[in-house]
Amino acid sequence: MSWEIVIGLETHAQLTTASKIFSGASTAFGAPPNTQASAVDLALPGVLPVLNRGAVERAIRFGLAVEGEIAAVSVFARKNYFYPDLPKGYQISQYERPVVSGGRVAIVVEGAEKVVQLTRAHLEEDAGKSLHEDFHGMTGIDLNRAGTPLLEIVTEPDMRSAAEAVAYARALHALVRWIGICDGNMQEGSFRCDANVSVRRSGDPLGTRCEIKNLNSFRFLEKAIEFEARRQIAVLEDGGRISQETRLFDPERGETRTLRTKEEAHDYRYFPDPDLLPLEISGAWIEAVRRSMPALPQELREKFRERYSLTPYDAALLTESREKAAFFEAALAATRATPKVAANWVNGEMAALLNLCEGDFSAPGVEPAELARLLDLVADATLSAKAAKEALHAMADGEGSADEIVARRGLKQISDAGAIEAAVAGVVAANPKLVADYRAGREKAFNALVGKVMGATQGKANPAQVNEVLRRLLSSS
Amino acid sequence: MYRKTVAELSRQLAAREISSVELTRSYLERIERLNGTLNAFITVDPEKSLAQARAADERIARGDAAALTGIPIAHKDLFCAKGWLTTCGSKMLASWVSPYDAHVIERFNAAGAVILGKTNMDEFAMGSSNENSFFGPVRNPWDLNAVPGGSSGGSATAVAARLAPAATGTDTGGSIRQPASFTGTCGLRPTYGRVSRYGMVAFASSLDQGGAIAANAEDLAYVLEVMAGFDARDSTCLDRPKEVYRTALARPVKGLRIGMPREYFSQDLAEDVAQPILEAVESFRRLGCETVEVALPNQRLAVPVYYVLAPAEASSNLSRFDGVRYGHRAADYADLLDMYRKTRAEGFGAEVKRRILIGTYVLSHGYYDSYYLQAQRLRRLIARDFAEAFKRCDLIVGPAAPSVAFDLGAKRDDPVQMYLDDLYTIPINLAGLPGLSIPCGFGGRGRPVGLQIVGNYFDESRMLMAAHAFQQATDWHKRTPPAFT
Numbered sequence: 001m002s003w004e005i006v007i008g009l010e011t012h013a014q015l016t017t018a019s020k021i022f023s024g025a026s027t028a029f030g031a032p033p034n035t036q037a038s039a040v041d042l043a044l045p046g047v048l049p050v051l052n053r054g055a056v057e058r059a060i061r062f063g064l065a066v067e068g069e070i071a072a073v074s075v076f077a078r079k080n081y082f083y084p085d086l087p088k089g090y091q092i093s094q095y096e097r098p099v100v101s102g103g104r105v106a107i108v109v110e111g112a113e114k115v116v117q118l119t120r121a122h123l124e125e126d127a128g129k130s131l132h133e134d135f136h137g138m139t140g141i142d143l144n145r146a147g148t149p150l151l152e153i154v155t156e157p158d159m160r161s162a163a164e165a166v167a168y169a170r171a172l173h174a175l176v177r178w179i180g181i182c183d184g185n186m187q188e189g190s191f192r193c194d195a196n197v198s199v200r201r202s203g204d205p206l207g208t209r210c211e212i213k214n215l216n217s218f219r220f221l222e223k224a225i226e227f228e229a230r231r232q233i234a235v236l237e238d239g240g241r242i243s244q245e246t247r248l249f250d251p252e253r254g255e256t257r258t259l260r261t262k263e264e265a266h267d268y269r270y271f272p273d274p275d276l277l278p279l280e281i282s283g284a285w286i287e288a289v290r291r292s293m294p295a296l297p298q299e300l301r302e303k304f305r306e307r308y309s310l311t312p313y314d315a316a317l318l319t320e321s322r323e324k325a326a327f328f329e330a331a332l333a334a335t336r337a338t339p340k341v342a343a344n345w346v347n348g349e350m351a352a353l354l355n356l357c358e359g360d361f362s363a364p365g366v367e368p369a370e371l372a373r374l375l376d377l378v379a380d381a382t383l384s385a386k387a388a389k390e391a392l393h394a395m396a397d398g399e400g401s402a403d404e405i406v407a408r409r410g411l412k413q414i415s416d417a418g419a420i421e422a423a424v425a426g427v428v429a430a431n432p433k434l435v436a437d438y439r440a441g442r443e444k445a446f447n448a449l450v451g452k453v454m455g456a457t458q459g460k461a462n463p464a465q466v467n468e469v470l471r472r473l474l475s476s477s
Numbered sequence: 478m479y480r481k482t483v484a485e486l487s488r489q490l491a492a493r494e495i496s497s498v499e500l501t502r503s504y505l506e507r508i509e510r511l512n513g514t515l516n517a518f519i520t521v522d523p524e525k526s527l528a529q530a531r532a533a534d535e536r537i538a539r540g541d542a543a544a545l546t547g548i549p550i551a552h553k554d555l556f557c558a559k560g561w562l563t564t565c566g567s568k569m570l571a572s573w574v575s576p577y578d579a580h581v582i583e584r585f586n587a588a589g590a591v592i593l594g595k596t597n598m599d600e601f602a603m604g605s606s607n608e609n610s611f612f613g614p615v616r617n618p619w620d621l622n623a624v625p626g627g628s629s630g631g632s633a634t635a636v637a638a639r640l641a642p643a644a645t646g647t648d649t650g651g652s653i654r655q656p657a658s659f660t661g662t663c664g665l666r667p668t669y670g671r672v673s674r675y676g677m678v679a680f681a682s683s684l685d686q687g688g689a690i691a692a693n694a695e696d697l698a699y700v701l702e703v704m705a706g707f708d709a710r711d712s713t714c715l716d717r718p719k720e721v722y723r724t725a726l727a728r729p730v731k732g733l734r735i736g737m738p739r740e741y742f743s744q745d746l747a748e749d750v751a752q753p754i755l756e757a758v759e760s761f762r763r764l765g766c767e768t769v770e771v772a773l774p775n776q777r778l779a780v781p782v783y784y785v786l787a788p789a790e791a792s793s794n795l796s797r798f799d800g801v802r803y804g805h806r807a808a809d810y811a812d813l814l815d816m817y818r819k820t821r822a823e824g825f826g827a828e829v830k831r832r833i834l835i836g837t838y839v840l841s842h843g844y845y846d847s848y849y850l851q852a853q854r855l856r857r858l859i860a861r862d863f864a865e866a867f868k869r870c871d872l873i874v875g876p877a878a879p880s881v882a883f884d885l886g887a888k889r890d891d892p893v894q895m896y897l898d899d900l901y902t903i904p905i906n907l908a909g910l911p912g913l914s915i916p917c918g919f920g921g922r923g924r925p926v927g928l929q930i931v932g933n934y935f936d937e938s939r940m941l942m943a944a945h946a947f948q949q950a951t952d953w954h955k956r957t958p959p960a961f962t
Contacts, residue, residue, distance in 0.1 A: 039577055043797040045570065046557045046579060046676040048711050078793050080840070082817055089796020141801065269840035271849060274683035274790055276712050 005229045006198045006206055007159040008119075011172055013151045013182040014126070014190040015058045021125050021149035022049030022092060029188045033131070033142035041128075041147045043087035048275050051076075055149040058181035059099045059123050060281065060289045062151060065179045065296055066118055068103025070286055076123075076276045079268045085128035085141050093152075095270040098122035099279065105155075105175065106298055107167040108316040116168045117156040124150050145189075151181065157196065157206065162225040166218050169193055171297075178297055178322045192216045197228045199236065207232070208242040212249050212256050224249035228256050300325050308332075308339030317347045323361035324351075327368050334372035337379045345375060349389055353396055365396045373402040381462050387411040415462040417469075420453075423461060424469045427452045438474055446470070478503045479639045480957075483548055483696040486642055490537060490547040497530035497537070497547030501591050504549050508594065508640050511961065515616045517625075517634040519554050520562045521594035529591040536589050544723075545703050546589030551641035553632050554595040555602060556687070557676040558582045565678050566598040566610040566628075569798045569805045569824035579676020580708040581645060581687050588703045593641050597631030600826045601795065602652055602680040604628050605898045608889055609828045616885075617660055618958035619924055623882040626656030629690065633660040636690045638961035643691040643700050647677060649684045650783055651877070651902025654914035657690055658877035658927025661916040661956060663944065664690045665697045668935050669909035670715040673708030679794040681787035682713075684906045693954045694915065694944035698722035701937060717935060725938035726945040731765030733943060736870030738773045741901060747880045753918025753926040754876050757947065761874070764946055771866035771873065775858045779904040780896055782859065785839050785852035786907075791829075792836025798824060831892065860908040863931075872943055873931040876901050877914035881924035901929060911937050915944045916953040925956075 020027055023040035040047045063070040077095035100121035107114050126148040131140035153172065159165045173191055176182035184191050193215045198207035212228060215221040227249075232242050246265070247256040272278075297319040304315040319325045328346045332339055350371065354360055374391055377383040383391065383406060394405045406412055414420060427449060428435055434452075437445035453466045478500060481489070489495045505523050512518050526549065533547035552558065555565045557575035559582075564570045578586065585592070599609040607615040607630025615630040617623040618638035625634040629646030633656035636644050646653040648666035657664025665688045672687040679685060689700040702723065707716040737758065742751070758768060800806035800820030807819030825833070839848035866873060879900055888895040905912040911934070914927035928947075932940040948954050 042802060044557075044577070044803070045563065045565070045573070045575075045678040045797070046555075046674075048675050050710055050712055080793050080796060082796065082799060084799075084801045084813065087797060087802060089799060090793050267842045269793070269837065269842075269845075271789060271793070271840055271845070274681075274713075275679075 002202055003199050003229075003233050004202050005160055005162075005225070006157045006200065006209075007162075007165045007225060008155050008157040008196040008209075009159070009165060009168060010155075010194040010196070011153045011169065012126075012192050013153060013176045015055050015149040015151055015181055016183055017052055017054040017058070017149050019052060020147035021052045021055045021123065023147050025147065027148050029185075031144055033140065034144060037128075037143035037146060041087065041143050049092060049273075051276060051279065052149060055123055056099070056279065056281065057289060058149075059121065059151055060286055061179045061181050061293060062121055062153070062176065063100035063103065064286070064290055064293055065175055066100075066103030066105060066121075068100040068118060068121065070281055071097060071099055071101065072281060073097065074099040074122075074279045074281075076273045076279065077270045078273045079270055081266045081268060083127065084139060085130045085143070085146070087128065087143060087146055091125060091127065092273055092276070093124035094122035099281070105168060105171050106301075107164065107171045108312055109161075109164050109167045111311075111313050113312055114164065116158045119154040119156055121151050121153045124152055126150050157198070157209075162222045162229070165195060165225055166222045169218055169221055174320055175297060179293065186216050189216060193221055195221060195225055195228075197225055197232070198242070199229055199232045208244050210242065210244065210256075211246045213246060213259065215249055220249055220251055223251070223254055224256055227254060231256065294322060297322075297325070304339075304343075308343070310339060310343050314340075314343045314347060318343060321361055323364075327361050327364060330368035331371045331375070334369050335375040335379070337372075337375035341379070342375060345371060349392055353392065357396070366392065370395055370402055377402065377406065381415050381464070382406070382413055383411060384413050384459070384463065386459065387413065410458075410460070412460060413462045414457050414460045415465060417465070420461055420465050420469055423453050423456050424466060424473055427456060428470070428473050435474065446474075479507055479642075481642070482692050483545070483642050483699045486548055487544050487699065491542055493537065497533040497549075497591060498527060500547065501526050501530040501549045501593065504593055504641060511638060511640060514621065515618060515634050515638055515640070516613050517597055517615055517631040517638065517640055518551070518594045519564055519566070519597050519612050519631070522561065525560065526591050526593055529586075533589045533591060543588045544699055545585065547591065548642060549591040549593035550585055550700070551593045551596050551632060551635045551644035552582065553598050553629050553644070553646050555598065555647060555678040556582055556645060557678070558592055558595070561592065561595060563595065563678070564612070565602070566600040566612060567824065567826070567829070568611040571611060571805065573804050577676065580673035580710065581704050582676065584703050584706060590703065596629070596635055596644055599628035599630065599652075600829050601678070601791070602628040602647055602649055602685075603791070603828050603832055605651070605655055605895050606883070606885075606888065607631065607656070608885065609826055611826060614885060617882050617924075618961045619661060620882070620922065621960075622884050623924060624659065624885055626659035626878070626882060628652040628656075629664070630656045632690045633657055633662050633664065636660070636662045636692060637958060639957065643689060643696055645687060645700075645704070646690050647680075647685055647687050648902075648906065649680050649686075649787060650906050651899040653688045653690060654877045654902050654912055654927065654929060655899060657914040658916075658929075659882035659925065661925030661927075661953070661958070662690050663693055663697055663913065663915045663954060664688065665701060665913040665937070665941075666905070666911060667701065667705060667937055668911040670713050671705050671717070671911070671935065671937070673706070673711040673714045675708050675710040675714075679790075681790040682794060683790060684783075684787055686906075693948050694941050695723065695726055697913070697944075698726055698941050701941075720938060722938055722941055725942050728942050729765075730761070730943055730946040733761075733766045733872065733939075734870040735761050735766045735768045736771040736866050736873040737768055738771050738776070738866065738873060738875055740773050740776045741875030745879060745900070746876055747920070749920030750876050750878070750880060750926050753920065754874075754928055757917040757928045758874060760947060760950055761943070764950060766943075769870050771869055773862040773866060773904065775855065775862050776904050778855045779859055779907055780900060782852045782855045782907060783899075783903045784835065784896055785848050786856065788832040788836030789839050789849055790836070792833045792840065795825075795829065795833060800824070828892070856907050859904050863904075863908045863910060867933045871933075871939060875929050875931075877927035877929040878902070881920035881922070881926060905931055910934060911940060913940055913944060915947065916956070917947075917951070918953055
């Protein structure tokens, strides 16, 4: 019997508030150590936490986006443990009563859609950083990050492959950016995943899981899960048992290793934080947030599939980011081209162009209306697809509008029947051998003749017309 | 000058009959002379105090003085005051200078009051005798062999011996009222949420409340008016309309219904305490108050409930004292864990360690439900008792402590006996209610007895009004310890 891999993810998304979750200090990344740590973040004697309303608002946005249940009353709890970069000796988190329960995230893997169920999402504060380099035999503590608001998003064990886990992580990453609650910057640690991985024989109950901590890239997530699943399968096939533990992924060796075993696990002694009142969220607040929400990727995917007849794959690609989807819709609205053609251009040439210059759809360099104009020119056969691509790159380089570039570079397709007829007739007359080959049944010769016509017209002849005229002339004489 | 009340001093300062500098100096001299015996203060800093006094005098001269401008106030050493040592009576913070002001200190500063010094206390406010201080025990001015009570023992002794006209304290389980009772002073613990806890080093966050100790009810009104007020930095602080407690004092008490809990007048109460308390009740009757018997059936649960919840919160609150960022750090250690162990073993005293252990235990996996959660449920029952009682009365009276001040060392080796000393005060903290203690006579060996007056939520005005009426009719609050008169 084959092995099944079972994966659940816990993701920490850093929220985009300007100040920390329980203090007024700034959350900006990269400041000199401890310059963004207030008395509250340093946990001086006597200080108290005050909840940042903006962090709660973002949790509500998330709850609405995943169609989870937003708790009317949730509770902040203290998670107690000692660590030098945890200044209070406890982390303020949510335990028994999280702000969001349930919810779901749709993913597309190999063209098929799948829904990953969420268990919960809760608000908590980040810890500081321990700096082990630069301090001879000592550890430096930077508390700039301490108190940064996080939303921890926990899934059910719903994923069955590293590819599904990555698809989920990507979809979640796109979603939190889409609704503006997280900048998604993985290098800066704004979005990081812990993966719970177990394996079982198909049909068996869930196996013992191991948690792999702090995976801060999609590639590491994939590699770590793949390695961990192979490791567990090897242990089990050798007749061994998996022990529940927390593991770390070593990207250089591409393997996971034990961080702490179950026996070494902390007893966090959670209890409700008496410094904070229960968090009450009114229906009116939720409604106000709902009204401020953008259309969600899932809604747009449905619209793209149903109204524009796009494939799930195309729709998923178009909704990678809010900016990309908006770009597509704006371009489509301004062009006569079909949705499929527009989707191909946005997902294809535009995406490739942005990829080339390491940009994205938030600053695409080409306005949707300009792409629309190009697509119109292709649609009415003024431009060939090839010429349109050239024009697009030129537009991105700032050479001017589509029409200017087409005129300046002489990209206009020749669709004049007389001109094409003359060019084809010229090529037929000048290439008797190819004509003979074609008539002898060699289809390749036809393509060669088309190539000659295109060469004679500097590639500007309308290929459909060339084909048609050439076939007519070859068969008639 | 030191015999005068806050109210009298306020009037004299405003009339410029005395200056704040003179007044502050006279207290500083008295502290200098007597603190060696009493050990009420951990820190005095004449330079800082006199600078504030000079500023107060200028402010009075400009004519924009407030009621407390120029009045020296002593502060329990867990209120953070910028530039002042704030030790919490602990080796852990023995050399920690606060870089910021507590909300309470900000308010006193804004009112132009003078910080007279920082008073001794049981370490991190854990104790009922002030014997748990790293800086040594505080003596009771009525009898140097007696404890002053705790944990605000330094503040109580300072006021009783007139080393300060008034002092701040904090009350988590009786830490203002019990020492006030033991030292013949007046101590008020306001409603939970009335005074900001920002900058008041936490013992048990859901029970801690800042309050004051003074010579009479009127002085408490003066001080509370400054201390109380909304502070957005404390999420449990309530935004209430400002009250002028001083003007409430003179209202008539006739017709007030005084509740007498059956459980507070049981055989547990020492005879020498019961007598003055019953006489005080008689005084209220003579003032036209009506007495009604009320029941607080769950009060017997209060001490065990408290000794689950308070240590639970404390065990977490005190985790920040880890030697990493400030405070004591062990000199030699092998690694991080060893640093934590040695730092905390050296930095905390026995009672603090005991409570951290209890608190850690009751929050541990497998024990949380049967201890912490169960205690929370019982806490609600205790609070409900009071809600029922207040349907039938306006104020509740009873003893503040089951006995008069005991001798130094008498309970040092018996923590449970020590815990039971807060039998009558703890229920009020669990319910979040306001309570005050005023002197009402003397018990065995001439040691003071305190009458506790408990009000409904935010009913401090009525409590102070009743206490003031009592003090207009009696003179217990004017008695001073003979050796420190």
